[in-house]
Amino acid sequence: SIHKLELKLEMLEKGGYEHFMLKEIHEQAFTVRDCMRGRIYPNEGKIQLGGLKDFDEKLKTANRIIIIACGTSWHAGLVGEYLIEEYARIPVEVEYASEFRYRNPIISENDIVMAISQSGETADTLAALEIAKERGATIFGICNVAGSSITRFTDAGVYTHAGPEIGVASTKAFTAQVTVLTLIAFYIAQLKEKIKPDAMKVLLTELDSIPDLIKECLKTEEATKYIAQDIKDINNSLYLGRGIGFPIALEGALKLKEISYIHAEGYPAAEMKHGPIALIDEGFPVIVIATKSSSYEKVVSNIQEVKARKGKVIAIVTKGDVDVRKSADFVIEIPDADDTFLPLLATIPLQLLAYHVALLRGCNVDQPRNLAKSVTVE
Amino acid sequence: SIHKLELKLEMLEKGGYEHFMLKEIHEQAFTVRDCMRGRIYPNEGKIQLGGLKDFDEKLKTANRIIIIACGTSWHAGLVGEYLIEEYARIPVEVEYASEFRYRNPIISENDIVMAISQSGETADTLAALEIAKERGATIFGICNVAGSSITRFTDAGVYTHAGPEIGVASTKAFTAQVTVLTLIAFYIAQLKEKIKPDAMKVLLTELDSIPDLIKECLKTEEATKYIAQDIKDINNSLYLGRGIGFPIALEGALKLKEISYIHAEGYPAAEMKHGPIALIDEGFPVIVIATKSSSYEKVVSNIQEVKARKGKVIAIVTKGDVDVRKSADFVIEIPDADDTFLPLLATIPLQLLAYHVALLRGCNVDQPRNLAKSVTVE
Numbered sequence: 091s092i093h094k095l096e097l098k099l100e101m102l103e104k105g106g107y108e109h110f111m112l113k114e115i116h117e118q119a120f121t122v123r124d125c126m127r128g129r130i131y132p133n134e135g136k137i138q139l140g141g142l143k144d145f146d147e148k149l150k151t152a153n154r155i156i157i158i159a160c161g162t163s164w165h166a167g168l169v170g171e172y173l174i175e176e177y178a179r180i181p182v183e184v185e186y187a188s189e190f191r192y193r194n195p196i197i198s199e200n201d202i203v204m205a206i207s208q209s210g211e212t213a214d215t216l217a218a219l220e221i222a223k224e225r226g227a228t229i230f231g232i233c234n235v236a237g238s239s240i241t242r243f244t245d246a247g248v249y250t251h252a253g254p255e256i257g258v259a260s261t262k263a264f265t266a267q268v269t270v271l272t273l274i275a276f277y278i279a280q281l282k283e284k285i286k287p288d289a290m291k292v293l294l295t296e297l298d299s300i301p302d303l304i305k306e307c308l309k310t311e312e313a314t315k316y317i318a319q320d321i322k323d324i325n326n327s328l329y330l331g332r333g334i335g336f337p338i339a340l341e342g343a344l345k346l347k348e349i350s351y352i353h354a355e356g357y358p359a360a361e362m363k364h365g366p367i368a369l370i371d372e373g374f375p376v377i378v379i380a381t382k383s384s385s386y387e388k389v390v391s392n393i394q395e396v397k398a399r400k401g402k403v404i405a406i407v408t409k410g411d412v413d414v415r416k417s418a419d420f421v422i423e424i425p426d427a428d429d430t431f432l433p434l435l436a437t438i439p440l441q442l443l444a445y446h447v448a449l450l451r452g453c454n455v456d457q458p459r460n461l462a463k464s465v466t467v468e
Numbered sequence: 469s470i471h472k473l474e475l476k477l478e479m480l481e482k483g484g485y486e487h488f489m490l491k492e493i494h495e496q497a498f499t500v501r502d503c504m505r506g507r508i509y510p511n512e513g514k515i516q517l518g519g520l521k522d523f524d525e526k527l528k529t530a531n532r533i534i535i536i537a538c539g540t541s542w543h544a545g546l547v548g549e550y551l552i553e554e555y556a557r558i559p560v561e562v563e564y565a566s567e568f569r570y571r572n573p574i575i576s577e578n579d580i581v582m583a584i585s586q587s588g589e590t591a592d593t594l595a596a597l598e599i600a601k602e603r604g605a606t607i608f609g610i611c612n613v614a615g616s617s618i619t620r621f622t623d624a625g626v627y628t629h630a631g632p633e634i635g636v637a638s639t640k641a642f643t644a645q646v647t648v649l650t651l652i653a654f655y656i657a658q659l660k661e662k663i664k665p666d667a668m669k670v671l672l673t674e675l676d677s678i679p680d681l682i683k684e685c686l687k688t689e690e691a692t693k694y695i696a697q698d699i700k701d702i703n704n705s706l707y708l709g710r711g712i713g714f715p716i717a718l719e720g721a722l723k724l725k726e727i728s729y730i731h732a733e734g735y736p737a738a739e740m741k742h743g744p745i746a747l748i749d750e751g752f753p754v755i756v757i758a759t760k761s762s763s764y765e766k767v768v769s770n771i772q773e774v775k776a777r778k779g780k781v782i783a784i785v786t787k788g789d790v791d792v793r794k795s796a797d798f799v800i801e802i803p804d805a806d807d808t809f810l811p812l813l814a815t816i817p818l819q820l821l822a823y824h825v826a827l828l829r830g831c832n833v834d835q836p837r838n839l840a841k842s843v844t845v846e
Binding site: 154160161162164172175176179180181183186187188189192193194195196214325326332333336344347348349351353355358359360361363364365366367368369370371384385388391399458459460461462465468 | 532538539540542550553554557558559561564565566567570571572573574592703704710711714722725726727729731733736737738739741742743744745746747748749762763766769777836837838839840843846
């Protein structure tokens with residue numbers, strides 16, 4: 091009966107969901123909101139990041155930002171690169187922590203090094219920070235776990251406030267990292283006056299509405315369940331995206347790998363022609379981020395190339411899309427939003443798709459084989 | 469009989485090899501030599517690059533180098549990043565041409581943008597250069613085809629002199645690109661006096677011996693044939709490397725993808741724990757660059773992790789290696805050399821392995837399905 095009690099307790103902790111991962115996917119509308127709370131002021135077009143305010147001068151004059159991370163956090167870093175370069179106009183380099191630490195990295199006192207780690211305990215990331223600190227860089231942390239090693243080691247940081255994440259495959263921690271990086275991009279832009287106050291109001295108002303749009307994205311669950319039935323027996327897949335959709339393709343592929351053990355690989359869509367397209371034959375599944383954006387036409391043409399080789403296309407599209415629907419085998423609709431916020435939306439159906447495929451394959455979703463929640467050894 | 473004559477002619481052009489690709493793999497000892505001819509002076513510890521000499525001041529004071537490329541050339545770019553950062557101490561960013569051109573890239577007049585393209589006609593790369601030029605950057609080309617669009621558009625450049633490459637999957641053009649990038653890294657280091665003359669003599673003497681070591685690497689063909697028999701029916705594989713071995717893992721995986729249609733993916737070895745290790749079960753093939761280097765011990769431990777999950781390990785090792793042999797299923801020995809030159813050596817057995825696997829699978833090695841030799845449209 092102790093066992094029974096424990097099971098009941100676990101059910102309570104899962105909030106009625108079958109797995110922690112599913113619970114954490116569904117929590118994202120709230121965790122993204124929590125992450126913004128007290129930080130954005132849409133009516134005033136203002137953003138505040140208490141954790142960074144002592145470093146305003148440093149941020150204004152930074153020569154370069156180097157983002158260091160592993161795994162899912164590295165994908166968040168790639169999103170950060172797009173947003174910080176776009177809005178704050180500072181060159182950003184994203185490095186694998188394990189590669190950075192064993193090189194002789196070029197770091198100066200005008201560089202800012204940002205580490206991203208859910209647990210704040212990732213061994214390679216911590217070791218990379220030690221090198222960056224030795225060389226005089228200012229070091230920031232973007233972590234979820236308060237008081238963790240990385241948060242204690244860094245000069246400053248911004249918490250992701252996503253709450254404890256139990257599922258080994260990261261979901262809500264990822265979207266919270268992306269939210270923090272969006273805030274940082276806007277914050278530096280504000281400091282450097284790269285975004286006009288009116289434009290900032292528009293951006294922050296839209297950001298403020300993202301949690302509601304995430305709720306809309308969660309309604310794609312039925313569609314992902316249906317598609318999961320169709321693709322559950324695949325051995326391989328490609329995930330394609332362009333621009334800010336590229337890191338989302340990488341993250342979507344990683345989720346499928348981690349929990350369903352299907353070999354999925356992310357690529358920038360235009361690179362397909364430089365090799366991966368050779369893989370595509372009848373029924374080969376290609377998941378494409380094909381939402382409305384400046385590169386929409388190009389993505390549509392990539393989809394047609396896949397279809398010309400009889401591949402199977404599953405496309406994430408903007409609500410009301412007409413063109414992609416004509417050639418794709420399956421479409422998943424997400425709400426319209428500025429490209430800036432795409433990662434917070436398009437990620438959701440990809441998480442749900444990975445979850446439902448893994449479930450149908452009988453995998454242990456919350457504790458996939460061979461994986462640990464945080465990699466605290468090399 | 470015209471048909472017969474054409475076939476005979478083709479045989480002659482193939483120099484007795486069954487395919488252009490195999491011929492081009494075997495040519496590499498000579499093409500790498502051709503690429504260095506007249507450019508290195510080992511006895512004097514001097515390097516000359518006529519194509520760049522008008523830009524010596526620019527190279528000495530460059531703030532950043534941005535390398536733009538697609539596919540195999542992008543992998544050469546990653547090798548260039550390691551070498552230029554290591555020797556010339558200039559931050560390098562490697563960008564997919566298709567991504568660079570559709571962003572609003574941060575480029576200044578103190579930046580040098582280098583495009584890498586075998587054909588010199590890659591559409592995305594050319595378009596990216598146009599943007600870089602508009603923004604005032606100095607633009608260089610690293611091309612194989614003389615007089616091509618990119619060579620005409622750039623301010624300066626260095627030819628790879630690999631001769632015509634017929635096989636669609638790039639081999640000798642890649643090692644020639646890597647050779648040029650090695651020369652450029654040393655050349656900037658010489659300009660900036662970052663390498664002492666004695667050290668430069670040692671490096672150039674070793675570089676001068678690389679064509680002979682490539683001949684040694686070509687002797688791995690028997691080993692790769694044997695391994696190809698064992699893995700010809702696989703559906704998936706991972707390629708792992710660390711440091712300068714990481715881009716080689718990416719390139720090895722791309723070769724297998726392109727010509728054998730097996731889904732192969734490259735990863736920095738330490739990232740395995742952050743997701744891909746979930747794929748590994750009994751017999752899952754993992755190809756590892758495990759030559760002697762500062763990260764050797766770490767790679768050995770990555771191999772043990774794969775073996776603990778009953779994966780199949782094929783390791784590229786340094787001649788005389790003892791430790792990896794204990795746990796790997798297959799080892800392929802290449803000659804000992806400084807890590808700087810690893811890409812020119814470790815690439816060879818990976819090309820041969822891809823070739824022999826494709827051959828056993830009955831694939832059209834020289835003209836793989838869906839692929840074009842140069843991607844001259846978007």
